[in-house]
Structure formats: structure tokens, C-alpha cells
Amino acid sequence: MEPLLQLMSDLGRDLPPRLRYRRVVQILKSAFQCDAIGLLKLEGEVLRPVAVEGLAEETLGRRFRLADHPRLQTILYAHEPVIFEPDTDLPDPYDGLVESRTGDLHVHDCMGVTLYVDGRAWGVLTFDALAPGRFTRLDLERLKHFVLLAEASVRLAELSSQLEALRSLRADAGTALASGLTAGRQELIGQCPALQELKQELMLIADSDLSVLILGETGVGKELVAREIHALSRRRDRPMVHVNCAALPESLAESELFGHVKGAFSGALSHRAGKFEAAEGGTLFLDEVGELPLAVQAKLLRAIQHGEVQRVGSDVPVRIDVRIVAATNRDLKEAVRQGKFRADLYHRLSVYPVFVPPLRERGNDVLLLAGHFLELNRSRLGVRSLRLSRDAEKALLAYGWPGNVRELEHVVSRAALKARAKAASANAIVTIERRFLDLELEASDPPPGVPGDHGQAAPAPALEPGLTLHEAQARFLRRTIEEALTRHGGNWSRTAASLGVDPSNLHKLARRLGLKQSGATPGGAPRVRYN
Structure with a gap:
């Protein structure tokens, strides 16, 4: 009776969606004395965990395709709560993920039920127990009493999410988000505050036509952010065209971006539209925009400023309606100061800069x-x-x-x-x-001492006034690697072996520390410089 009262009490509380989901699974796990419980939301043909208890944290990042998980499929399509026999042949999606990690979980009990919101299947609740025979027919009947309250909690969480979206978006963008347009595309996975702020920021800017400059290190997911902006925008039904600026040869860049007419140059055998025209009405994503040659930057600026392009070999301008989203891992402000990137183009592209956290x-x-x-x-x-x-x-x-x-x-x-x-x-x-x-030594997480040729740790440098711990660590690692390279005549493989690290990881660490081999001294020792 107490768990039912707890669920009812929560219905009258103002809780954020994630906490409301978590409260549902916590209360139900206690009520049914199970080892693990999961609340999964249906998104297209995939079930996404929104709250789990008793399961490894990485479970929240998994996406369970119904076609790959017949047990979840059975629960979803059943009209009543179901129990699976301990000896069923259907694999359990949580095998190996229960936090206790006791045994291999080849035999255990599972119970599940579908939750409905507004007459449509919203998702499922799954209950797992390590001991076979844990769930009985009585548990099935008890579960029916909890389902209505769980569905009410889920409905409140959904309404809260939609209200949050409406606060950040104009009405048409809010409708798009609520209608499930996120299904079927890659998502930004994570729950850290920085990522949540980024998601809110994307909802805010998506429906405008402002140019966006996405900033961040290599591999953080800048293209994914660009696709999210497009998918949430009013241009979502029009094409999004991706241009890898780093792969554009200067001689062909103008033709790729703006197109050409037949006979414009050797090899131009027919008329061809460029990327701008291909993106008409949609979004043009300029990836690695910092790599564009200066000559191409000038022509790109003109196209953005005037909203028109000219195909190579043609005098007739073509009007275009595209939204520009650019991305770079370079410091464009510094590139502007060095004369490697046009200041006017930088200001055109960075009307709204967005930073993706590492x-x-x-x-x-x-x-x-x-x-x-x-x-x-x-x-x-x-x-x-x-x-x-x-x-x-x-x-x-x-x-x-x-x-x-x-x-x-x-x-x-x-x-x-x-x-x-x-x-x-x-x-x-x-x-x-x-x-x-195969994760070895890293500058951000070095061991107390890096062993040298005789198994002795190199002495740590004294901490100078004003020197941070991170700077001291980096300095220590630079000196250790440089000395080891000298001892081994610049041979990276032998150096890595003496330091007890993988050669590829040693090269990566050296690059991160700004340490590169640039030839050899007359005595045969490597000459090292810092970037």
C-alpha cells in the first residue's frame, strides 16, 4: 500500500521529468523486491532507457532495437503484464548488466508491462530478478494496480518536457519537437549539465535563420550538432548539404560550392549545380571551414552577403535561400589575427557561436x-x-x-x-x-612516476611559483619523454618499450604535449621542439 501512496503523492509534486522517471523506478523496485528495473521509452522502432535501478549506468546510453530484442517486443505488444518462464529461449536484454554482476544471469525471472499515454504505447517497464521463480501470478495482478499511476507519472513528465520546449521555441518549432521528429536520427547522448545546456541552446537557435559557428575539438560531434540544428528548424523538410572544406582542392572549390557551366574549364562537359544550389531552402553545413583557402573565402563571403551565386563560366547570378552552419576545431580569432582567415567572413559565420564540450x-x-x-x-x-x-x-x-x-x-x-x-x-x-x-599513459592522467630504463621514476621537477599542477605534470612528461628519446637515439619504439607504453599512445601523448621529432642532432640524438 505504501508504494501506491508514494506514487500518488508524487503526482502532486512539481518534479523535473528525469527525477519523475527515476522516482517511478525506485518506488516500483522496492515494491516488487526485484534486482533491477528499467523504464524505456518507445521512439520509432527503438526503446530508449530513461531511468534504471540496479543496472549498470551505461544501460542509459543503450538503444534497444525491437527487432534485436524479442523479449522487449513481446512485452510491448502484449495487452497485459507478462512473465517470462526462467527457461525461456528469449534472450534478456540486460544479461550481464545487473549491478551485482553475480553469475552470468543465464537463468532468472523477468516481468514486464506496456505503458500507454493518450491511448498510444509510450514504452515499457521491465522487472528482473536473479533468482528464478521470483515473480508469480500474484505479482502480475499487483502490477496492474501500479500501471495507471505509472502512466500518469509518465504523462506528467511528457507534458513537463513539452512545456520546457515551448519556453525555448516558438510555437511551430515546439510542435515539431513534440510530434516526434527526433525519432530515426542520431541523438546527442548524455546527461551532464554542459550537454543539457547545449541542447537547450540548440532549441533556442534552431528556428532562426542566423548563421551558426560550431566550435569544439576534433571528434566531439560537431556534425551531429549541425544535424540537430537542421532537424529542429523550419527547414527540416528541405535538404541539408554537407561540405568538407578540408577536402576541397583550391582549384575545384569554386566549382564545388557554386557550380559551373558546360565548357567553363577543361573537363566541364555539362552544366552542374554547386552545393549552394543543392541546399536551396535548406541548410549548408561547412565542416572544417577554417581550412578554406583565402581566395575561396572571398567568394564564399560574397555568396553569403548577397544571397546569390554565379556558376563558374557564367555571368548570370542565381538567387539562393540557404542557412549557413559552419564548424571548426581551429581558433578562428587567432587565424584572423595571423591573416589566415578573413575577419569579415568570420563575423558573417559566427553570428551565433556554439561550443561543444570535450x-x-x-x-x-x-x-x-x-x-x-x-x-x-x-x-x-x-x-x-x-x-x-x-x-x-x-x-x-x-x-x-x-x-x-x-x-x-x-x-x-x-x-x-x-x-x-x-x-x-x-x-x-x-x-x-x-x-x-588499450588505454595507456595520458597527459591528463599520468601515473605517479614514469619508469625509465632501470625501472626508476624520473625525478619530478620542482613546482615553480605560479605553475599549476597540470602544467607541472605536462612539463614532467615532456622532460621524461625527451630524455628517453635521447637515450634511445630517437627510436620511438624502443623509447615506448622502456617507458612501458604502447608506441601509438606515446606518439599521441607527445602530440598532445606539443613535442615533436624534427630531425637529429649531429651526435645522433633526436632534436625535439615544442609547438
């Missing part, structure tokens, strides 16, 4: 993203379950991620392959151990 500043979002990539790899590799060990989770959280989300994806995919190769069968619960991640 992964190292997003805390536990690393585990959510890892869970997302694990589920993708589980499906690709055809294994029953793919999970992280505790040590692997700690390693992911401790690593500095110089390559950000893109590097995390590659690390998880590579580790999944290694772990699968060691697994006995595809039906086993495959655990990714720390050693499979």
Missing part, C-alpha cells in the same frame, strides 16, 4: 556513450550480451580522450572485437576487460 569534461557521459556503442557492436557481432568490467569502466572514466567521442567509439569497437575473439560462443556474456581497451 568528452573529458562530461563526466559519466563517457559510460552512457560507451553503452550506446556497446549495443551497436553487440548487434553487429551477433553476441548475446556485451558488457564492461568494473576496471574497464574505471579506465574509461580516467582516460583523457584527446580524440573525444570518435576515439571512444573506436576504442569500444576494437575492444568488443578482442573480447568476442576470446569468448567461448556467441551465446556467452562477453565481458570487456580493461586490457582490451
Whole structure:
């Protein structure tokens, strides 16, 4: 009776959506004395966890395709709560993810029910217990009494989310968001405050036609942010055209952007529209815009200023209606000061700058993203379950991620392959151990001492007045690597072996520290410079 009263009491409280979801699973987990519970929202053909209890945190980053998970599919399409027999052949989506990590969970109890909002299936509640026979027919009847209150809680959370969106968007953009246009496209996964602020900012600017400059390090997901802006805008039904400015040869850049007419140059055998015309009515995404040559920058500026382009070889201007979204990992202000980027173009592009936070500043979002990539790899590799060990989770959280989300994806995919190769069968619960991640020394997380050739740690430099701990760490690592390189005649492989790190990771660390090999001294020792 008390759990029912708690759910009823929560209906009268003003709770943010995420906390309301969490309260539902906490109360129900206690009511049914289960080991794990999940609340999953239906988005197209995918179920997305919005709150879990008793499951690994990375579960929140997973996306469960109904076609890959027949147990979830059965729950969703049933009109009543269901219990699965302990010996059912249907795999459990949470195998290996229960926090206790006791056993392999090949036999355990599962119960589930579909939640409806406004007569439509909203999602499912799943209950898992490690002990077979934990759930009974009596639990099914009890669950029916909780369903209506759980559905009311979910409805309040949905209304709250829509009101938040309406506060940030004009009415038409708010309608677009509420109608589920986010389904079927990649999403920005994470719950850290910085990412939540970014999402709010994107909703605010999406419906305008202001030019947006997306800033951030390599691999943070700038293209994903650009696609989010387009998908939330009034131009969402028109094309979004992606231009990789770094891959544009200067000789062909004008033709690629603005098009050409037949005979304009050697090889122009027919009329061809450029990227601007291809994006008519939609969004033109200029990725790596900082790499554009100055000559092309001038022509791009004219197109943006006047809203028209001229095909190469033609004197006839073509009117265009496109929204410009650009992205760069370079410091364009510094490039302007150095004369490498036009100031007028910079101001045209950066009407509204947006900064995407690096992964190292997003805390536990690393585990959510890892869970997302694990589920993708589980499906690709055809294994029953793919999970992280505790040590692997700690390693992911401790690593500095110089390559950000893109590097995390590659690390998880590579580790999944290694772990699968060691697994006995595809039906086993495959655990990714720390050693499979191949995460070594990082400037953001160095060990107390880096062993030298004789196993001795190099002495740490004295902390100068005004020198931060991070600067002292970086200085220590630079000196250690430089001295080891000198001892080994500039041989990076031997240097890496003596320092006990992988050669590729040593190169990455050296680049991050601004340390590069640039030839050799007359005595044969490497000459090192700092950028």
C-alpha cells in the first residue's frame, strides 16, 4: 500500500521529468523486491532507457532495437503484464548488466508491462530478478494496480518536457519537437549539465535563420550538432548539404560550392549545380571551414552577403535561400589575427557561436556513450550480451580522450572485437576487460612516476611559483619523454618499450604535449621542439 501512496503523492509534486522517471523506478523496485528495473521509452522502432535501478549506468546510453530484442517486443505488444518462464529461449536484454554482476544471469525471472499515454504505447517497464521463480501470478495482478499511476507519472513528465520546449521555441518549432521528429536520427547522448545546456541552446537557435559557428575539438560531434540544428528548424523538410572544406582542392572549390557551366574549364562537359544550389531552402553545413583557402573565402563571403551565386563560366547570378552552419576545431580569432582567415567572413559565420564540450569534461557521459556503442557492436557481432568490467569502466572514466567521442567509439569497437575473439560462443556474456581497451599513459592522467630504463621514476621537477599542477605534470612528461628519446637515439619504439607504453599512445601523448621529432642532432640524438 505504501508504494501506491508514494506514487500518488508524487503526482502532486512539481518534479523535473528525469527525477519523475527515476522516482517511478525506485518506488516500483522496492515494491516488487526485484534486482533491477528499467523504464524505456518507445521512439520509432527503438526503446530508449530513461531511468534504471540496479543496472549498470551505461544501460542509459543503450538503444534497444525491437527487432534485436524479442523479449522487449513481446512485452510491448502484449495487452497485459507478462512473465517470462526462467527457461525461456528469449534472450534478456540486460544479461550481464545487473549491478551485482553475480553469475552470468543465464537463468532468472523477468516481468514486464506496456505503458500507454493518450491511448498510444509510450514504452515499457521491465522487472528482473536473479533468482528464478521470483515473480508469480500474484505479482502480475499487483502490477496492474501500479500501471495507471505509472502512466500518469509518465504523462506528467511528457507534458513537463513539452512545456520546457515551448519556453525555448516558438510555437511551430515546439510542435515539431513534440510530434516526434527526433525519432530515426542520431541523438546527442548524455546527461551532464554542459550537454543539457547545449541542447537547450540548440532549441533556442534552431528556428532562426542566423548563421551558426560550431566550435569544439576534433571528434566531439560537431556534425551531429549541425544535424540537430537542421532537424529542429523550419527547414527540416528541405535538404541539408554537407561540405568538407578540408577536402576541397583550391582549384575545384569554386566549382564545388557554386557550380559551373558546360565548357567553363577543361573537363566541364555539362552544366552542374554547386552545393549552394543543392541546399536551396535548406541548410549548408561547412565542416572544417577554417581550412578554406583565402581566395575561396572571398567568394564564399560574397555568396553569403548577397544571397546569390554565379556558376563558374557564367555571368548570370542565381538567387539562393540557404542557412549557413559552419564548424571548426581551429581558433578562428587567432587565424584572423595571423591573416589566415578573413575577419569579415568570420563575423558573417559566427553570428551565433556554439561550443561543444570535450568528452573529458562530461563526466559519466563517457559510460552512457560507451553503452550506446556497446549495443551497436553487440548487434553487429551477433553476441548475446556485451558488457564492461568494473576496471574497464574505471579506465574509461580516467582516460583523457584527446580524440573525444570518435576515439571512444573506436576504442569500444576494437575492444568488443578482442573480447568476442576470446569468448567461448556467441551465446556467452562477453565481458570487456580493461586490457582490451588499450588505454595507456595520458597527459591528463599520468601515473605517479614514469619508469625509465632501470625501472626508476624520473625525478619530478620542482613546482615553480605560479605553475599549476597540470602544467607541472605536462612539463614532467615532456622532460621524461625527451630524455628517453635521447637515450634511445630517437627510436620511438624502443623509447615506448622502456617507458612501458604502447608506441601509438606515446606518439599521441607527445602530440598532445606539443613535442615533436624534427630531425637529429649531429651526435645522433633526436632534436625535439615544442609547438
